[in-house]
Amino acid sequence: MGLIVQKFGGTSVADADRIRNVARIITETYRRGHNVVAVLSAQGDTTDDLIAKAAEINPNASKREMDMLLSTGEQISCSLCAMAIEAMGYPVISLTGWQAGMRTNSTYSNARIKRIATERVLAELDKKAIVIVTGFQGINKYDDITTLGRGGSDTSAVALAAALHADLCQIYTDVDGVYTADPRHVQGARKLEEITFDEMLELATLGAQVLHNRSVEMAKRYNVNLEVISSFSGKPGTKVKEVAKTMEKSHVSGVAKDKNVARLALVGLADQPGIAFKIFSLLAKEHVNVDIILQSIGRNDTKDISFTVSKQDMELARKVLEENAESLGFDRIDFNDQIAKVSIVGAGMINNPGVAAAMFEALYSAGININMISTSEIKVSVLVDINDADRAVQVVHDRFFSDFGVGN
Amino acid sequence: MGLIVQKFGGTSVADADRIRNVARIITETYRRGHNVVAVLSAQGDTTDDLIAKAAEINPNASKREMDMLLSTGEQISCSLCAMAIEAMGYPVISLTGWQAGMRTNSTYSNARIKRIATERVLAELDKKAIVIVTGFQGINKYDDITTLGRGGSDTSAVALAAALHADLCQIYTDVDGVYTADPRHVQGARKLEEITFDEMLELATLGAQVLHNRSVEMAKRYNVNLEVISSFSGKPGTKVKEVAKTMEKSHVSGVAKDKNVARLALVGLADQPGIAFKIFSLLAKEHVNVDIILQSIGRNDTKDISFTVSKQDMELARKVLEENAESLGFDRIDFNDQIAKVSIVGAGMINNPGVAAAMFEALYSAGININMISTSEIKVSVLVDINDADRAVQVVHDRFFSDFGVGN
Numbered sequence: 001m002g003l004i005v006q007k008f009g010g011t012s013v014a015d016a017d018r019i020r021n022v023a024r025i026i027t028e029t030y031r032r033g034h035n036v037v038a039v040l041s042a043q044g045d046t047t048d049d050l051i052a053k054a055a056e057i058n059p060n061a062s063k064r065e066m067d068m069l070l071s072t073g074e075q076i077s078c079s080l081c082a083m084a085i086e087a088m089g090y091p092v093i094s095l096t097g098w099q100a101g102m103r104t105n106s107t108y109s110n111a112r113i114k115r116i117a118t119e120r121v122l123a124e125l126d127k128k129a130i131v132i133v134t135g136f137q138g139i140n141k142y143d144d145i146t147t148l149g150r151g152g153s154d155t156s157a158v159a160l161a162a163a164l165h166a167d168l169c170q171i172y173t174d175v176d177g178v179y180t181a182d183p184r185h186v187q188g189a190r191k192l193e194e195i196t197f198d199e200m201l202e203l204a205t206l207g208a209q210v211l212h213n214r215s216v217e218m219a220k221r222y223n224v225n226l227e228v229i230s231s232f233s234g235k236p237g238t239k240v241k242e243v244a245k246t247m248e249k250s251h252v253s254g255v256a257k258d259k260n261v262a263r264l265a266l267v268g269l270a271d272q273p274g275i276a277f278k279i280f281s282l283l284a285k286e287h288v289n290v291d292i293i294l295q296s297i298g299r300n301d302t303k304d305i306s307f308t309v310s311k312q313d314m315e316l317a318r319k320v321l322e323e324n325a326e327s328l329g330f331d332r333i334d335f336n337d338q339i340a341k342v343s344i345v346g347a348g349m350i351n352n353p354g355v356a357a358a359m360f361e362a363l364y365s366a367g368i369n370i371n372m373i374s375t376s377e378i379k380v381s382v383l384v385d386i387n388d389a390d391r392a393v394q395v396v397h398d399r400f401f402s403d404f405g406v407g408n
Numbered sequence: 409m410g411l412i413v414q415k416f417g418g419t420s421v422a423d424a425d426r427i428r429n430v431a432r433i434i435t436e437t438y439r440r441g442h443n444v445v446a447v448l449s450a451q452g453d454t455t456d457d458l459i460a461k462a463a464e465i466n467p468n469a470s471k472r473e474m475d476m477l478l479s480t481g482e483q484i485s486c487s488l489c490a491m492a493i494e495a496m497g498y499p500v501i502s503l504t505g506w507q508a509g510m511r512t513n514s515t516y517s518n519a520r521i522k523r524i525a526t527e528r529v530l531a532e533l534d535k536k537a538i539v540i541v542t543g544f545q546g547i548n549k550y551d552d553i554t555t556l557g558r559g560g561s562d563t564s565a566v567a568l569a570a571a572l573h574a575d576l577c578q579i580y581t582d583v584d585g586v587y588t589a590d591p592r593h594v595q596g597a598r599k600l601e602e603i604t605f606d607e608m609l610e611l612a613t614l615g616a617q618v619l620h621n622r623s624v625e626m627a628k629r630y631n632v633n634l635e636v637i638s639s640f641s642g643k644p645g646t647k648v649k650e651v652a653k654t655m656e657k658s659h660v661s662g663v664a665k666d667k668n669v670a671r672l673a674l675v676g677l678a679d680q681p682g683i684a685f686k687i688f689s690l691l692a693k694e695h696v697n698v699d700i701i702l703q704s705i706g707r708n709d710t711k712d713i714s715f716t717v718s719k720q721d722m723e724l725a726r727k728v729l730e731e732n733a734e735s736l737g738f739d740r741i742d743f744n745d746q747i748a749k750v751s752i753v754g755a756g757m758i759n760n761p762g763v764a765a766a767m768f769e770a771l772y773s774a775g776i777n778i779n780m781i782s783t784s785e786i787k788v789s790v791l792v793d794i795n796d797a798d799r800a801v802q803v804v805h806d807r808f809f810s811d812f813g814v815g816n
Contacts, residue, residue, distance in 0.1 A: 057495065058494055065490045076477060
């Protein structure tokens with residue numbers, strides 16, 4: 001008996017049958033005596049269809065009008081879901097972002113939630129209604145509709161769970177939970193019962209796109225109990241918490257792969273103070289996000305600086321640096337987008353220095369060359385050739401998760 | 409230089425090209441120095457598609473959720489139109505019903521506008537923006553979305569024109585204006601330059617569905633200058649006013665046909681006082697709208713009462729009356745749904761008693777039998793066999809509008 005926020009993504013509400021399935025999950029929770037607030041995304045391809053409609057009319061439409069357009073997607077899925085619940089005989093009401101009090105800032109298409117005026121939702125819950133809220137959207141101080149950008153519906157759900165002091169926030173999706181590696185590509189990948197917020201954050205950043213980072217960060221900040229769970233299988237999912245209750249046997253929670261990586265290297269830089277600052281502030285000015293950075297001693301009192309960016313930013317980064325070749329003073333730029341990042345994540349890692357070594361050993365034994373290394377408290381990332389990436393994930397996963405693995 | 413409200417129906421915004429066409433009409437008006445508020449319906453079949461989606465999930469969905477669903481249609485067309493206007497380089501903003509301050513009562517799916525809080529629209533006009541407002545919708549006192557029912561977008565436009573004291577309200581549609589008869593079926597039908605509100609009301613009621621009655625009634629009440637005009641032809645339309653400035657040559661403004669008519673006759677009613685009251689209050693209780701009523705003397709101190717209803721109400725009316733056969737005391741019920749109503753409308757009619765006679769003569773000459781007659785100050789309606797209906801409209805139209813016609 002408590003308050004549960006449940007979020008359902010676009011594939012979970014893609015057609016009438018799936019909406020009925022979602023309605024069943026919601027009403028079963030309600031029948032067990034819980035108050036339920038459900039947050040829904042737009043159906044399947046609705047958002048893409050609306051974007052295509054807009055592009056046909058104006059490829060440079062203002063974000064304000066795009067948000068006005070796109071916000072209809074969730075309004076449709078939510079009203080349809082409410083109708084499905086009505087058909088099952090339960091009290092229900094659907095609310096848009098503005099009706100549910102989701103107040104955001106004014107960054108159209110990528111707004112941040114500022115606060116939630118919960119009066120209406122609480123009033124409906126008091127009346128014992130199931131409340132269905134449109135994800136991904138809110139209104140700003142001008143009473144204009146805003147959308148939250150990527151992962152927006154997850155963020156809506158976590159924010160509502162925080163504001164309503166919900167006992168649990170369940171993120172229903174098309175996967176069973178969080179795995180030690182991508183189960184579609186890695187043999188022996190196992191579902192985790194629990195994972196910490198920090199581990200989840202690293203995994204999300206590393207390309208395991210089960211939950212968007214913004215929602216995990218918010219859940220961590222407000223200590224919202226999260227659960228990632230399948231809307232199709234009916235099995236228990238993965239709990240995401242501040243501290244995992246039952247520490248997993250392994251120090252490593254998961255292995256992730258990110259192919260959207262490109263590496264640039266400035267070779268033969270003069271060894272002046274402030275040169276790194278110069279380089280990265282030039283890139284920041286162009287909104288190029290830099291990930292791993294390595295600096296090494298070159299020949300003849302020069303040094304080399306290597307760093308990674310996303311593939312789509314590589315050309316821009318190159319252009320910016322070449323335009324400033326004179327003031328930076330380097331011999332040449334090397335670049336490579338045929339690489340991938342493979343990472344292990346685990347809160348137990350920091351107290352166990354053998355973990356990184358075990359990863360490197362597994363890669364070495366498989367004949368996979370390591371290009372660059374980066375470590376943090378709960379993560380070790382390596383760059384490898386893109387053709388080695390899948391095998392690298394598998395051998396690293398085998399090393400930490402096979403039943404006969406050493407070092408666990 | 410003034411304020412013009414322009415309304416565009418579903419066919420006028422059906423696809424990207426038509427939306428661009430609407431954007432051109434709006435921006436041309438704006439370039440001539442006017443403030444423009446445009447009210448749009450949902451695109452083409454959007455509303456029907458949404459209704460089909462709902463029916464698949466719950467054929468008995470609540471009207472509250474239906475309104476939540478259907479209101480997305482206009483939000484889509486309005487944001488797309490705003491994008492088209494942005495692409496042409498004009499300042500523009502789209503507003504939903506609630507953003508535009510359309511406050512309604514709480515009769516979901518058939519709400520009435522109570523008042524319009526015009527602050528937002530006026531503020532946008534002050535900024536010299538073109539304002540695009542979703543037709544057909546508003547919000548009630550609970551901040552829930554309502555829709556206005558049939559003809560709702562026309563009503564939204566006229567209500568906005570009244571609240572904003574607009575100089576003109578143009579109803580753009582797929583016809584050129586108001587005709588003396590349906591130009592698709594009647595040879596020689598002519599477009600009227602002007603028509604009075606009352607004539608328009610009668611024509612709308614009689615099946616010439618250019619403008620919905622609710623919008624004409626509201627225009628009459630607030631003395632809003634209306635114009636019915638084509639969004640495709642570019643020709644001047646028909647002005648609808650309190651008093652038509654240039655009186656048309658003819659006393660008759662138009663000929664209309666309504667095939668959605670059924671006639672019932674109670675034969676052999678006892679001649680008691682209050683019997684008509686009994687009959688029609690029974691029907692009113694079942695929400696059966698009765699149109700023409702005729703009472704005549706029958707045989708042996710009995711009387712007959714005939715009346716017309718819409719075809720879909722005929723069975724219900726019959727059932728109600730048969731269930732009360734004993735208390736009403738009649739010999740039998742006759743009924744006939746193979747009939748049509750043909751009417752002439754004209755503000756000049758009342759001072760010209762020859763008009764009705766001329767109509768009857770035209771029908772008689774064509775060998776068309778008249779079933780029932782009803783007259784008002786500005787209208788004469790007759791019931792004829794459904795197979796005679798089209799010919800009846802043509803011969804009556806010929807009588808009043810052919811260049812060689814007599815009695816004009």
